[in-house]
Amino acid sequence: MTTHGGGDALFGNEDIAAQVSPDTDVQSAGVVDVSAIDPVLSDPDAVAEVVAPTRDIDTAVGEALLRTENLSVKFGGLVALDSVSFEIRRGEILGLIGPNGAGKTTCFNAITGVYKPSSGTVYFDGAPLTKTKRNAITRLGIARTFQNIRLFSEMTALENVVVGTDARHKTSVPGAIFRTSRHRREERDAIERGMALLEFVGIAPRAVEKAKNLSYGDQRRLEIARALATEPKLLCLDEPAAGFNPAEKSALMDLIRKIRDDGFTVLLIEHDMRLVMGVTDRIVVLEFGKKIADDLPAAIRENPSVIAAYLGVPDDGANEVTGDATNASA
Numbered sequence: 001m002t003t004h005g006g007g008d009a010l011f012g013n014e015d016i017a018a019q020v021s022p023d024t025d026v027q028s029a030g031v032v033d034v035s036a037i038d039p040v041l042s043d044p045d046a047v048a049e050v051v052a053p054t055r056d057i058d059t060a061v062g063e064a065l066l067r068t069e070n071l072s073v074k075f076g077g078l079v080a081l082d083s084v085s086f087e088i089r090r091g092e093i094l095g096l097i098g099p100n101g102a103g104k105t106t107c108f109n110a111i112t113g114v115y116k117p118s119s120g121t122v123y124f125d126g127a128p129l130t131k132t133k134r135n136a137i138t139r140l141g142i143a144r145t146f147q148n149i150r151l152f153s154e155m156t157a158l159e160n161v162v163v164g165t166d167a168r169h170k171t172s173v174p175g176a177i178f179r180t181s182r183h184r185r186e187e188r189d190a191i192e193r194g195m196a197l198l199e200f201v202g203i204a205p206r207a208v209e210k211a212k213n214l215s216y217g218d219q220r221r222l223e224i225a226r227a228l229a230t231e232p233k234l235l236c237l238d239e240p241a242a243g244f245n246p247a248e249k250s251a252l253m254d255l256i257r258k259i260r261d262d263g264f265t266v267l268l269i270e271h272d273m274r275l276v277m278g279v280t281d282r283i284v285v286l287e288f289g290k291k292i293a294d295d296l297p298a299a300i301r302e303n304p305s306v307i308a309a310y311l312g313v314p315d316d317g318a319n320e321v322t323g324d325a326t327n328a329s330a
């Protein structure tokens, strides 16, 4: 696990204790009695409402939310992404799969502004992202998790999520320094929303535990909660099931469906084929940086090019794509 160094905590533990866990000894962390903090947290519908206040998919399911047009990324002489075009429709869970080195993470990085494309364009919500900086892309509504967990290890789970809400805050730096009423209101709202997000992903009882003390599975859930805290329209998950056992994978599939049902659109990179086939609405397949298929899961499973790409054998010698494809040859 790679966790980023802590730095100063966002709030004193007393602040959080006063607002969300009056009966909890923060030093020893432990389990928070969620319903005692806020009765709303015991009502899944109310929690879902707080987590996704703007459900624009209700009116726009099926329209393209994101579109890549001939997207290419080069590293020196290596073409990691070669003129790839596909779209992600509002309200769907789109799987992006392919053997190791196929270009999936590069594609994620180009979409989220980590890499500047060598050519081609990413359109989000109808507008090109060509000159949009990473922070601005987050504000426009694209959030992501990473293959290697990146949390603030010395911060509590709640603080990690509250950091994510900062993307939406309007308070100026002087406002924060002088703790204006707007700043205090935003801080209170961020804590309430943070608790709802932790409840949504299933780890609210661990709200005051330092991230580094959470189990691996809970850290992955926390990463998702933090990404959702930015109120994204599109949530990009980069191998969220890496290192999970079958029970954890099954719980993750439920969570991904819940996220979609709550109004978010999801782009999922994942090697576990059972998970991908079980949870996605549509799948785009990359091989050597090129798109080789774009179809429904059932069709992808039997697509000869996809099978050949994964098994590294000629089309006529291939079987169905199943199981964990982590070590498939590229």
Ligand SMILES: Nc1ncnc2c1ncn2[C@@H]1O[C@H](COP(=O)(O)OP(=O)(O)OP(=O)(O)O)[C@@H](O)[C@H]1O
Pocket: 075, 078, 080, 098, 099, 100, 101, 102, 103, 104, 105, 106, 107
């Ligand atoms: N920053 C970089 N500099 C140079 N080459 C890179 C860089 N990032 C990726 N590559 C190369 O680009 C190609 C695509 O890599 P990428 O990580 O996007 O593949 P992937 O499909 O995500 O693979 P995996 O499933 O193993 O994570 C690979 O050949 C990789 O070595």
